[in-house]
Amino acid sequence: KAGVTQTPRYLIKTRGQQVTLSCSPISGHRSVSWYQQTPGQGLQFLFEYFSETQRNKGNFPGRFSGRQFSNSRSEMNVSTLELGDSALYLCASSRTGVVVQTEAFFGQGTRLTVV
Amino acid sequence: AQSVTQLGSHVSVSEGALVLLRCNYSSSVPPYLFWYVQYPNQGLQLLLKYTTGATLVKGINGFEAEFKKSETSFHLTKPSAHMSDAAEYFCAVNSNTGNQFYFGTGTSLTVIP
Numbered sequence: 001k002a003g004v005t006q007t008p009r010y011l012i013k014t015r016g017q018q019v020t021l022s023c024s025p026i027s028g029h030r031s032v033s034w035y036q037q038t039p040g041q042g043l044q045f046l047f048e049y050f051s052e053t054q055r056n057k058g059n060f061p062g063r064f065s066g067r068q069f070s071n072s073r074s075e076m077n078v079s080t081l082e083l084g085d086s087a088l089y090l091c092a093s094s095r096t097g098v099v100v101q102t103e104a105f106f107g108q109g110t111r112l113t114v115v
Numbered sequence: 116a117q118s119v120t121q122l123g124s125h126v127s128v129s130e131g132a133l134v135l136l137r138c139n140y141s142s143s144v145p146p147y148l149f150w151y152v153q154y155p156n157q158g159l160q161l162l163l164k165y166t167t168g169a170t171l172v173k174g175i176n177g178f179e180a181e182f183k184k185s186e187t188s189f190h191l192t193k194p195s196a197h198m199s200d201a202a203e204y205f206c207a208v209n210s211n212t213g214n215q216f217y218f219g220t221g222t223s224l225t226v227i228p
């Protein structure tokens with residue numbers, strides 16, 4: 001069974017640009033969550049999508065957005081990049097349907113560097 | 116609100132020694148608790164989880180954790196450290212409103228040969 005796939009693995013962008021990251025969940029998983037990991041702030045929740053609907057949202061500015069497609073694949077977009085957006089972005093997928101308390105399976109992440 | 120606190124950002128143990136990584140939680144409802152491990156430049160891998168039932172939970176790679184409600188703790192242990200255990204460990208609690216995890220700040224484990 002294939003795991004969570006995130007593309008690309010590494011990305012370098014210039015301040016002010018925008019970027020789109022992609023996440024393909026495990027087959028059959030309908031929930032996709034996104035996290036930002038930085039040395040200073042640790043792991044912070046961005047948002048969660050379930051069946052193409054945003055179910056939860058973290059405390060991030062509107063420059064961070066996401067979406068989920070009918071095949072459960074998800075993308076997150078960051079517009080007007082700032083130096084502080086440099087981070088490892090992790091995607092996690094879960095089966096979650098009625099029962100929400102379950103583990104998440106993480107991808108290897110996309111390392112975004114903003115210069 | 117739910118949160119977890121990991122005591123000790125860095126822990127060093129000798130190879131073969133006991134590993135003890137501490138995690139305390141705060142939750143107004145019964146918590147669902149997890150331990151994840153992260154190797155350099157990798158994502159997170161689930162070690163073990165507590166949802167309901169037995170309070171002593173066994174995970175992969177010889178790790179286990181005990182849920183203690185009276186102490187609001189969920190400490191991770193391993194009887195004998197191996198060099199391959201060197202990594203970053205995260206304690207997490209799952210929200211009750213969806214698939215949202217609250218992570219601790221992480222503990223970096225160093226294993227000394």
